[in-house]
Amino acid sequence: MSRTPVRQEIKRTHIGKRCKPVTMARIILLAKPKKVVTSKISPRPPQVAKPVTVAKVPKPSRSTSQSPKPISKPLKKENFWNRLAINGIPPQSPQSCEIAQAQVEQFKQQMQEYRGVGDGETSPDEIEESAYKEVEPLQLLQIYGPNRNMQARRNEINRGSEDGLEMVAASSLEEYYLSGGKMIPPTVQEFIGPLKINRVGDGRGRGLVLSSDVVAGELLLISNHIAKVSKMETEILEGNFALEAGCWTGSHILAEQLVGVLSAQAWRSSRSRAMLATLCSRGGEELPVPPISLFRNDDTQGNTGCDSDTPGRSHTPFDRNEITRLCGVVQCNAFGHTHVTRKNNKDMTRSWSCGLWILPSFMNHSCIPNVSTVVIGDAMIVVAARNLQCGDELTVAYFDIFRPLKERRASMLHSWNFVCQCPRCILEENMDDTLRLIAQAYSLRETEAALTVQVLHIEKQRSQRWDKSWSPYSVIDLAQLAEYIEKVLYQERLSRDERNWIRASFLSAYLADGKRLMVDVRGLEEPRRRSHARKTHIQTALAAAKSVTPGHPQTLQIAAVVLKRAIQAYGKKSFLVEKARKRALGICVRLFGPHREEVLDKIVEAAADDVLSSCVVFLSRP
Numbered sequence: 001m002s003r004t005p006v007r008q009e010i011k012r013t014h015i016g017k018r019c020k021p022v023t024m025a026r027i028i029l030l031a032k033p034k035k036v037v038t039s040k041i042s043p044r045p046p047q048v049a050k051p052v053t054v055a056k057v058p059k060p061s062r063s064t065s066q067s068p069k070p071i072s073k074p075l076k077k078e079n080f081w082n083r084l085a086i087n088g089i090p091p092q093s094p095q096s097c098e099i100a101q102a103q104v105e106q107f108k109q110q111m112q113e114y115r116g117v118g119d120g121e122t123s124p125d126e127i128e129e130s131a132y133k134e135v136e137p138l139q140l141l142q143i144y145g146p147n148r149n150m151q152a153r154r155n156e157i158n159r160g161s162e163d164g165l166e167m168v169a170a171s172s173l174e175e176y177y178l179s180g181g182k183m184i185p186p187t188v189q190e191f192i193g194p195l196k197i198n199r200v201g202d203g204r205g206r207g208l209v210l211s212s213d214v215v216a217g218e219l220l221l222i223s224n225h226i227a228k229v230s231k232m233e234t235e236i237l238e239g240n241f242a243l244e245a246g247c248w249t250g251s252h253i254l255a256e257q258l259v260g261v262l263s264a265q266a267w268r269s270s271r272s273r274a275m276l277a278t279l280c281s282r283g284g285e286e287l288p289v290p291p292i293s294l295f296r297n298d299d300t301q302g303n304t305g306c307d308s309d310t311p312g313r314s315h316t317p318f319d320r321n322e323i324t325r326l327c328g329v330v331q332c333n334a335f336g337h338t339h340v341t342r343k344n345n346k347d348m349t350r351s352w353s354c355g356l357w358i359l360p361s362f363m364n365h366s367c368i369p370n371v372s373t374v375v376i377g378d379a380m381i382v383v384a385a386r387n388l389q390c391g392d393e394l395t396v397a398y399f400d401i402f403r404p405l406k407e408r409r410a411s412m413l414h415s416w417n418f419v420c421q422c423p424r425c426i427l428e429e430n431m432d433d434t435l436r437l438i439a440q441a442y443s444l445r446e447t448e449a450a451l452t453v454q455v456l457h458i459e460k461q462r463s464q465r466w467d468k469s470w471s472p473y474s475v476i477d478l479a480q481l482a483e484y485i486e487k488v489l490y491q492e493r494l495s496r497d498e499r500n501w502i503r504a505s506f507l508s509a510y511l512a513d514g515k516r517l518m519v520d521v522r523g524l525e526e527p528r529r530r531s532h533a534r535k536t537h538i539q540t541a542l543a544a545a546k547s548v549t550p551g552h553p554q555t556l557q558i559a560a561v562v563l564k565r566a567i568q569a570y571g572k573k574s575f576l577v578e579k580a581r582k583r584a585l586g587i588c589v590r591l592f593g594p595h596r597e598e599v600l601d602k603i604v605e606a607a608a609d610d611v612l613s614s615c616v617v618f619l620s621r622p
């Protein structure tokens, strides 16, 4: 996800550099999704006796006329795999869920029948447990696909799915993705993967650390917000929010509102209060390491993460000191989130929200993060963006990391009071003499190009046609800077990754002939003016973005645009198109987690229009 601080993002939006004007859309929650495979078999009994094996069940007497046909041998887990393979049903599909569901039902029924004619020793709980055990391989399939270390995954599932949550999350979201973001987002069940909270050293306080190896694209965490406030674009346009000197003050009004909502929540719920107390309120604050179990929901709370009222319980309201601390907590931990949804085939609506997701707040920042986050409705979904090892710390980007070092440092110091010491920051620090002038030229040209595009948009809206006397020279100048950067990089002894990290700091220069600016300008330009374009750097931009953050909405968007262009140029059947598609799907998995190809294709399609993949940032200080 792009980590532009809310304020900065809006500012750029205002001058038309990156985004269309910001819209707000209140996302209403749906009831639980219809297809909940685990609902048939959950909740698992809290004190389950030894799981029943079919062998233990007494066989019915053959002489009994009403006795059901006995099961000749136990239902083997391999049967599920074989069945899937034979029927050619893709893993992780609703069909595989349905098979699992039917199989469990059948299994339960047969067990009941046995019980009816047997000694009655098998309790319903045991039957439930056996059925659960049968469906387990499909859960694994659903979530992780077929080629995984099954035992390790099973351990994770058993640990994390005491209430059978993961599959609900995985399957219910696909429907939403397939709608291209037109549906109301579903309520997603929470999930905590192989994670623990640890102290991470180097003055970074606590962080989320992996307790087992994971592969890129693996689902790590689904967390529902404890509180969120949103505003729609219409509300901004109606003047509820002021635009002051090119800076939208709305995000800070939202943050204030969030403090209000949180304090009310803490007043009525001791759990919310306890969870809020674990979060830091300023940079460098030393707080104890809370157990991760504190953040696991139990069934009484519906597993939605949103804390319920506790009627009859009286808590004291926050006093002045606590409110001050809460402001710090919001400042340090709240995520700003922009979301575009499609109202219909033509119209899009954009919303800005600000919320607090407790567990994701423990993730520290890196300018080359290793996880990605998307927000769908109330849920923040954290996915491994790279292959990671047990003991690795999860890192996210707190702000837009496609910026030069100086700007990144300003953001982190101003809002969170730390200096990132990731390898990319250290590299750029060491190359400061070389990069300083480039950064200055970049800043000027980028602003100029953004203004040009803005003017072109206004002009097009006014006259409905392209004024041929205009040439987007400032955009071309920016693209030229990319060529200069390439020359400089060529002279330095750098690894491929290091070159890409630096390119990513000047990403707009590489996109000036591509992506936003390119798309905007070319959208307005007459075809013959294409000759003005310099060498296209969009492929380089994609490689740079991928190397810095492989699971990021902006990376995905560039990949989607590359794919779109390849289709336009070579037709759908070309192998170049297939290559571009596979690359886009790979990024998509690193952002949204594992899904069927059909679903991933839909997300990529939507990403080209900036839909579905939300932009999540930590809220920066005004």
Ligand SMILES: C[S@@+](CC[C@H](N)C(=O)[O-])C[C@H]1O[C@@H](n2cnc3c(N)ncnc32)[C@H](O)[C@@H]1O
Binding pocket: 202, 203, 204, 205, 206, 207, 279, 280, 282, 283, 284, 285, 332, 333, 361, 362, 363, 364, 365, 366, 416, 417, 418, 419, 420, 421
């Ligand atoms: C959202 S909290 C992250 C969790 C925090 N480490 C804790 O113990 O609660 C943000 C704070 O973590 C610290 N932090 C995050 N990323 C850091 C980094 N890369 N280097 C140093 N400190 C960092 C800063 O103090 C920042 O204000």
